[in-house]
Each structure stands twice: as C-alpha cells, then as structure tokens.
Amino acid sequence: MMFPYPSAEGLHVGNLFAFTGADIFGRFRRLQGFDVFEPMGFDAFGIHSENYALAVGTHPAKLIPRNIETFRRQLRRFGGMFDWRHELSTTDPAYYKWTQWLFLQLFKHGLAYRKRAAVNWCPACKTVLANEQVINGYCERHPDVKVEQRFLEQWFFAITRYAERLLDHLTYLDWSDSTVALQRNWIGRSEGAEIVFETPAGSPITVFTTRPDTVFGATYLVLAPEHPLVDALSGQEQRRVVREYQREVQGRDIVSRKVGDRTKTGVFIGSYARNPATGESIPIWIADYVLMEYGTGAIMAVPAHDKRDFEFATEFGLPIRQVVRVEGEALPVVSENGTLVNSAPFDGMPCAGAAREIVQWLERSGAARAQVQYRLHDWCISRQRYWGPPIPIIYCDACGPVAVPEADLPVELPFIEDFKPDDSGVSPLARHAEWYHVPCPRCGAPARRETDVSDTFLDSSWYFLRYPSTEFDDRPFDAGRTRTWLPVTTYIGGNEHAVLHLLYSRFITMVLHELGHLEFEEPFPKLRAHGLIVKDGAKMSKSRGNVVVPDAYVQKWGADTFRMYLMFLGPFQEGGDFRDEGITGIRRFLDKVWILGHEAAVARPGGLPPAVERKLHQTIRKVTDDTEALRYNTAIAAMMEYVNEMRNAECRMRNGVEPLLVMLAPYAPHLCEELWARLGHAKSIFVEGRWPAFDERLAAEEEVELVVQVNGKLRARLTVPRGVTQADAVARAQREASVRKFVDGKDVRKVVYVPDRLVNLVV
RNA sequence: GCCGAAGUGGUGGAAUUGGUAGACGCGCUGCGUUCAGGGCGCAGUGGGCGCAAGCCCGUGUGGGUUCGAGUCCCACCUUCGGCACCA
Numbered sequence: 001m002m003f004p005y006p007s008a009e010g011l012h013v014g015n016l017f018a019f020t021g022a023d024i025f026g027r028f029r030r031l032q033g034f035d036v037f038e039p040m041g042f043d044a045f046g047i048h049s050e051n052y053a054l055a056v057g058t059h060p061a062k063l064i065p066r067n068i069e070t071f072r073r074q075l076r077r078f079g080g081m082f083d084w085r086h087e088l089s090t091t092d093p094a095y096y097k098w099t100q101w102l103f104l105q106l107f108k109h110g111l112a113y114r115k116r117a118a119v120n121w122c123p124a125c126k127t128v129l130a131n132e133q134v135i136n137g138y139c140e141r142h143p144d145v146k147v148e149q150r151f152l153e154q155w156f157f158a159i160t161r162y163a164e165r166l167l168d169h170l171t172y173l174d175w176s177d178s179t180v181a182l183q184r185n186w187i188g189r190s191e192g193a194e195i196v197f198e199t200p201a202g203s204p205i206t207v208f209t210t211r212p213d214t215v216f217g218a219t220y221l222v223l224a225p226e227h228p229l230v231d232a233l234s235g236q237e238q239r240r241v242v243r244e245y246q247r248e249v250q251g252r253d254i255v256s257r258k259v260g261d262r263t264k265t266g267v268f269i270g271s272y273a274r275n276p277a278t279g280e281s282i283p284i285w286i287a288d289y290v291l292m293e294y295g296t297g298a299i300m301a302v303p304a305h306d307k308r309d310f311e312f313a314t315e316f317g318l319p320i321r322q323v324v325r326v327e328g329e330a331l332p333v334v335s336e337n338g339t340l341v342n343s344a345p346f347d348g349m350p351c352a353g354a355a356r357e358i359v360q361w362l363e364r365s366g367a368a369r370a371q372v373q374y375r376l377h378d379w380c381i382s383r384q385r386y387w388g389p390p391i392p393i394i395y396c397d398a399c400g401p402v403a404v405p406e407a408d409l410p411v412e413l414p415f416i417e418d419f420k421p422d423d424s425g426v427s428p429l430a431r432h433a434e435w436y437h438v439p440c441p442r443c444g445a446p447a448r449r450e451t452d453v454s455d456t457f458l459d460s461s462w463y464f465l466r467y468p469s470t471e472f473d474d475r476p477f478d479a480g481r482t483r484t485w486l487p488v489t490t491y492i493g494g495n496e497h498a499v500l501h502l503l504y505s506r507f508i509t510m511v512l513h514e515l516g517h518l519e520f521e522e523p524f525p526k527l528r529a530h531g532l533i534v535k536d537g538a539k540m541s542k543s544r545g546n547v548v549v550p551d552a553y554v555q556k557w558g559a560d561t562f563r564m565y566l567m568f569l570g571p572f573q574e575g576g577d578f579r580d581e582g583i584t585g586i587r588r589f590l591d592k593v594w595i596l597g598h599e600a601a602v603a604r605p606g607g608l609p610p611a612v613e614r615k616l617h618q619t620i621r622k623v624t625d626d627t628e629a630l631r632y633n634t635a636i637a638a639m640m641e642y643v644n645e646m647r648n649a650e651c652r653m654r655n656g657v658e659p660l661l662v663m664l665a666p667y668a669p670h671l672c673e674e675l676w677a678r679l680g681h682a683k684s685i686f687v688e689g690r691w692p693a694f695d696e697r698l699a700a701e702e703e704v705e706l707v708v709q710v711n712g713k714l715r716a717r718l719t720v721p722r723g724v725t726q727a728d729a730v731a732r733a734q735r736e737a738s739v740r741k742f743v744d745g746k747d748v749r750k751v752v753y754v755p756d757r758l759v760n761l762v763v
Numbered sequence: 764g765c766c767g768a769a770g771u772g773g774u775g776g777a778a779u780u781g782g783u784a785g786a787c788g789c790g791c792u793g794c795g796u797u798c799a800g801g802g803c804g805c806a807g808u809g810g811g812c813g814c815a816a817g818c819c820c821g822u823g824u825g826g827g828u829u830c831g832a833g834u835c836c837c838a839c840c841u842u843c844g845g846c847a848c849c850a
C-alpha cells in the first residue's frame with residue numbers, strides 16, 4: 001500500500017479505507033498459501049509538516065516523531081498485518097542517506113542538471129512559495145502582496161528523456177484504466193512538426209505545431225517573452241515597449257500566467273519572418289500566452305484555426321486567413337476533419353494527409369521536420385526549504401558542483417531553531433555558515449554546500465525498494481532480498497498519486513535498472529486504484545469541516561466492524577459516501593457469526609444439509625472471485641447470504657462454520673482469530689487456516705428457475721430440473737395458464753432457448 | 764476546451780457482461796418477545812390499478828438495433844474527478 005504522510009490530525013478514513021482494502025488482499029493471499037510481505041512506513045518530510053510546525057509554533061523534528069507514534073498506534077489498532085520490523089521513515093538519516101545516494105547516481109550519469117527556472121517569490125515573506133500557496137496571484141500569508149516570479153538555479157532530473165518509454169510501457173502494465181489514462185494525459189504526447197521561419201536578421205525562428213497542414217494560414221509569429229531571440233530581433237523603436245512588456249510579465253507569479261481566460265496581451269517587436277510555405281513576410285510578436293517551457297517557446301499563429309490565436313488576432317487587428325474548410329462551421333475552425341483551401345498545391349486535400357505532405361514538401365528545403373513533443377517537463381527537485389534531505393552537492397570556485405563522496409553520506413540535516421523563512425531572503429540552511437562552509441572534496445579549497453533540500457517526491461520514489469532491506473546500512477537495497485520481494489506484486493493506492501508519485505517511481509526504477517542496480521524496469525507491474533471516500537457528496541477537507549476521524553468509530557464499534565463497514569460502503573475501486581447509518585448492519589452480521597462460531601464449538605459433528613453445502617460452495621466461489629478482484633462489497637454480501645442460509649436451515653455444524661471463518665478472516669481478522677481459537681485450534685487462523693476450495697459439482701443447483709417469456713415479456717417462472725431439453729422446456733411452458741393466455745390461437749414463430757435460464761416464445 | 768468515470772427504490776448499492784431489474788445492507792411498516800425502552804426474532808416493503816388472480820409502467824432524456832436492452836449503437840442532459848493559453 002502507498003505509505004502515508006503522518007499528519008498531526010492522525011489517520012483519516014481515507015487512509016483506513018485504502019489500508020483495509022490492501023490488508024484484506026494481503027491476508028487473502030496469505031491464506032491461499034503465499035508468502036506475504038506487508039510493510040509500512042512514513043513519508044514524513046515535506047512542506048506539509050514544515051508549514052504545520054510553523055503554524056503551531058513547534059519544530060518538525062519534534063512534531064514528526066509524535067505524529068508517527070500516533071499513526072503507529074492507529075495502524076496497529078485497525079489490524080493491519082504489518083511487518084513492523086521493516087518500518088521506515090523518510091526523515092531517518094539511515095533512510096535519506098540512500099535518497100542522497102540516489103541523487104548522486106543521477107548526477108554522475110548526467111541525469112541531474114542545474115538550470116535557471118522561475119519560482120513564485122513573495123516579496124513580503126522573502127521566500128519561495130509552492131504553487132498551492134499562491135492564491136489568485138497573491139501570497140497565502142500576505143493577502144495584499146502580489147507574488148512575483150524570480151529565476152533561481154535549481155536541480156532538475158531529466159525525466160523527459162524517458163517520456164517515450166514511460167508512455168510505451170503503459171500498454172503492458174496491469175494497471176487500473178483510470179490511472180493509465182491520467183498518466184497518459186500527463187505525459188501528453190503530441191505529434192507534429194518543427195517549422196523554421198527565416199528572418200532577415202539571420203536568426204531563424206523554429207516553431208512547433210501539431211497542425212502543419214495549416215501553415216499557409218500562419219499570418220504572424222509569437223514568441224514567449226523570455227525567448228532568447230527576442231533581443232536580437234527587436235526593432236530599434238520597439239525596444240523600449242518590448243522591455244517594458246517583458247518586465248510586466250516577469251512581475252507576475254507563475255500560476256496566474258497560465259490561466260487561459262484572460263484577455264490576451266502582447267507587443268509587436270518590430271521585425272518580420274518569412275513564412276516558408278507562402279513566402280510572405282509576417283510580423284513577429286511576443287505574448288505571455290506562449291510559454292517558454294513547451295515546444296520551442298515560439299509558435300506560428302494561425303488565427304483562423306486556433307482559438308487562442310483567433311482571440312489574439314482579433315484583439316490586435318492581425319490578418320486572419322482561412323485555409324481549412326469544414327461544412328457549416330464559422331471561424332475559428334479548429335476541427336481536423338476538414339479540407340484545405342488557399343493552400344496553393346494542397347487545395348482540396350483532407351487535413352490529415354495534407355499535414356504529412358506539407359511536412360515532406362517543406363523538409364526538402366530544410367524548413368521542417370516531423371517532431372514529437374511531450375507535455376511532461378523535467379522534474380525540478382530543488383526546494384528552498386528546510387524540512388527535507390540536503391542535496392549532496394558542494395560548490396567549489398575551481399571545480400564547480402562536486403558530488404559529496406558516497407562515504408560521507410548522509411549529509412545530515414542540522415537541527416536549527418530558525419527554520420522559518422525570514423527577511424534575509426535566502427533559504428533556511430543558507431543562513432548557517434557553520435554548516436555550509438566545507439572544503440571541496442576534490443581540491444580541498446574552501447567551498448560551500450548546496451543549501452536547498454530535495455523534493456519529498458524523491459523520498460517516496462524509491463521507498464518500496466528499501467522495505468525488504470531496512471536492516472542493511474551499507475547498501476540501499478540488498479540484491480537477494482530485492483530478487484525475492486520486488487517488484488511490488490500488487491500496489492494499491494489512490495489516484496491522487498496517479499501522476500507524480502507513480503511517474504517518478506517508474507522513472508527512478510528505470511534509471512536504476514539502466515545503471516545496473518535493478519533487474520526489473522517497472523516498479524509496480526500490477527496497480528489497483530481505489531476510490532475516494534466522500535462525506536455528504538463532497539471531498540473531505542478541514543475547510544469543509546466534514547472530516548471523519550476513525551478513532552471514535554473503532555472505539556465504539558471495534559476494528560473489524562469498522563473495516564468491514566468501510567468495505568461494504570461501495571465498490572473498493574470507486575469509493576463511496578461515508579454515512580453512519582449502515583454500520584449497524586455489519587455489526588449485526590458479525591454478532592451472528594460470533595454466535596454461530598460458539599454454537600459450532602458444541603455442535604454434534606455430521607454432514608452438512610445439501611442446501612447448506614450447495615450454498616457454501618457457491619459462497620466460496622463468489623468470495624474467492626470477488627476478493628481476488630477487490631470486489632469486497634459483494635464478497636461481504638455473499639458471506640451474509642451464507643450466514644442467513646445457515647440460520648434458516650438451523651445448521652450450526654463446524655464444517656459449515658470453519659470455511660466461513662477462513663473467508664471472513666481477511667475482513668474481520670480479530671473476530672475470526674478468536675473464534676478459531678475457541679473452536680480448539682492451537683495456532684493462528686493465518687498460520688493453520690487454508691483458503692477453502694470449492695467444488696463446482698457441489699455448487700450446482702439441481703433445480704433451476706426457468707423464465708418463460710412471450711415476445712420478450714415475462715409471463716411465468718417454472719422450477720425445472722437442471723439440464724432440461726428445449727422440447728421439454730417449451731412443453732412445460734405451454735402448459736402454463738399465464739402463458740397460454742398470450743399464445744393460444746397464435747402461431748409460435750420462433751423459440752429462443754437459453755438452457756437452464758429462459759424460454760422465449762415469439763408469436 | 765480536452766481526457767476519464769458515473770447517473771438504478773426512501774437510501775448505500777447488486778445484476779453471472781445481451782436473458783427474472785432491485786441481491787446484500789440501511790431505513791420504514793406490522794406482528795411477537797418485554798412492565799417499558801433497547802435489543803432480538805418473524806413477515807412485508809419500486810410505482811399505479813385491483814377484493815383477488817392478475818395487468819400496466821419502471822434503470823438521467825430522446826431515438827435505434829434485437830425475440831429480448833440497466834447492459835450494445837447514435838444524439839443530448841446532469842454530476843463527479845483529472846488536465847488546461849501545451850501551440
């Protein structure tokens with residue numbers, strides 16, 4: 001299961017829902033005879049803890065152990081089958097030593113690099129803000145201070161080099177469709193072309209487009225305001241306005257820049273480029289709706305066939321030329337199912353074909369080439385914060401960035417009281433010269449540690465690799481242990497991690513595989529996403545005040561009842577609405593099982609009545625299939641039916657109860673363990689119990705109910721021996737008064753017979 | 764705007780993948796047990812008409828395919844989740 005972030009509020013129902021679902025599966029597999037390793041750990045670094053510690057005026061290093069203690073207590077209490085010997089916390093130096101090691105592996109192989117990148121900067125806090133801390137362009141803590149963008153040197157991981165592989169592998173991974181869809185979306189593959197627009201100044205502009213078929217309609221170019229060619233291409237007279245616009249854009253935060261419904265702004269930079277298709281000279285503009293980080297940071301604007309370009313052209317009175325026609329559609333025509341017009345030799349061609357041909361045609365003069373773009377960006381792992389693992393790099397004036405020698409790991413996070421952002425304008429560790437002044441590991445000259453820490457998602461990108469090897473301090477993961485237990489056989493978690501955590505883990509695993517540290521390339525061959533528990537139709541959140549705290553429920557009803565209640569709420573993979581009403585139904589059921597178990601302990605031995613035996617085997621079949629598929633709600637319903645059947649038949653036999661206890665044990669481990677002991681077993685049900693096998697012959701009904709339809713409408717139900725012939729079934733059907741009423745005096749034109757199920761007479 | 768999921772009784776949800784719609788719970792009604800309440804047990808519980816047998820209607824809306832549609836196809840409506848000036 002995905003390990004939790006140990007919040008100060010304690011385990012919430014969402015955690016418990018997820019962990020129960022995973023725990024049931026683990027216990028089920030164990031009862032089937034598998035070796036099951038169910039580890040647990042804590043994702044305890046990060047801005048969450050840091051902000052919370054700031055808010056309540058304590059230190060995260062004091063806060064986190066308390067929170068973990070609470071989590072541990074709650075996790076033990078709900079009955080997870082955890083192997084506590086392998087517990088881990090990402091804040092433990094013994095753990096993050098290897099997180100830092102991981103960084104160094106990427107650094108040494110050129111997969112970690114430094115780049116200037118925009119961050120949100122609050123001039124009042126004098127610190128970097130996460131995107132979530134920017135509220136409508138203003139600082140979360142200073143509602144009247146506008147957030148700006150600043151450029152800082154930051155560390156990036158080159159995940160985009162793996163974009164194609166990360167996408168391709170999705171076709172064979174056994175993952176929930178919903179998760180695959182989210183991840184595909186996030187990687188965002190677009191096929192298109194790069195097209196080169198020459199300029200008289202001699203600096204050609206390359207643009208990326210997914211619609212090369214519309215190149216004849218490109219009536220101007222737009223560059224991102226930060227585009228490196230802007231300076232060189234700006235005309236003398238426009239230079240001042242261009243600078244002013246660039247400053248204006250930089251003065252805004254990086255969040256609101258990307259809100260699409262703003263009125264478009266931009267300026268003409270005073271020069272022109274040549275459209276390689278038409279040969280025309282077209283104006284070059286800059287505008288903040290073009291982003292430097294996607295494609296080439298420059299676009300060819302085709303206002304007739306792009307909504308944004310259309311708005312921009314309308315705003316600034318730029319020419320709009322239609323080159324694609326779709327029956328009955330007004331401009332802008334965005335559809336790709338049209339025909340070309342005003343496109344010289346390509347007129348009349350459908351868009352799709354024209355796109356290919358135009359790229360080939362332009363390619364001959366070197367003005368274009370087919371190109372695939374990904375939406376995915378490289379992973380920025382720098383955090384100008386305190387509560388994380390220091391990035392293990394030392395800057396030397398002579399040697400540049402130098403890796404901390406592996407023997408010197410971990411670079412421990414020092415305990416500092418003043419971890420709060422203050423007016424000094426630097427990250428907290430950068431205020432501690434005694435910590436960051438170190439000699440260069442290569443030349444020995446005075447040097448300086450990196451004072452940023454790494455992203456929490458780096459901590460969680462490899463924790464599953466650590467679990468089996470927690471006791472080794474000389475290697476991140478032991479080869480033998482890893483071969484036995486990894487990759488993760490079944491990974492269960494929520495779709496809130498569909499992109500970041502699940503993508504980063506896949507990336508890191510791929511890299512470690514490539515560097516020869518792992519035999520497998522994918523960390524989670526099988527992944528199941530569970531649903532969301534909501535309250536009164538809305539996501540639970542502190543601000544809504546609808547957070548359900550599980551402790552009181554466990555206290556009042558017991559862990560087993562609460563576990564089962566959560567699983568009975570709805571399909572595990574869809575989640576459900578939390579409401580107290582249904583919980584009593586589960587409690588009643590468990591009470592019945594409790595009584596049944598005690599009665600079985602003193603019942604006379606003997607064979608089961610045939611009806612009970614049949615129901616038992618049907619139940620085994622259903623509970624096995626449903627548990628396997630994580631359909632816990634219907635598995636529980638099937639066990640309820642079986643208990644009802646036993647009670648109706650007044651059967652209390654041990655051989656009817658024991659298989660039930662084994663099937664129920666993953667769901668209600670405490671109760672079943674107790675009853676198992678009371679039935680005289682010396683060892684735990686999870687040691688001695690074996691998942692029952694079902695016998696298809698015993699599960700089969702001797703008599704079946706046959707539905708009789710006339711023209712598809714239900715007219716009668718007959719009880720017949722299983723396996724009746726069609727002729728027999730039709731004859732029986734035609735004897736029924738309720739059927740004859742609709743058939744007599746008419747010709748039966750057709751008979752549809754579904755064996756043991758239905759007869760349909762068509763008249 | 765794009766991607767994904769889902770709309771079924773008073774209610775949470777079932778439905779073997781085209782074959783009895785409403786399993787299993789909750790709630791509600793009646794009866795029993797009890798001085799009483801709770802608990803427990805038994806019976807009933809989609810809507811309409813009917814004394815009844817029974818008949819008609821019914822899975823967001825409208826059309827279609829089929830002997831037969833909650834399930835498949837087309838168009839639409841609504842809700843939820845994700846992404847989003849990504850060219």
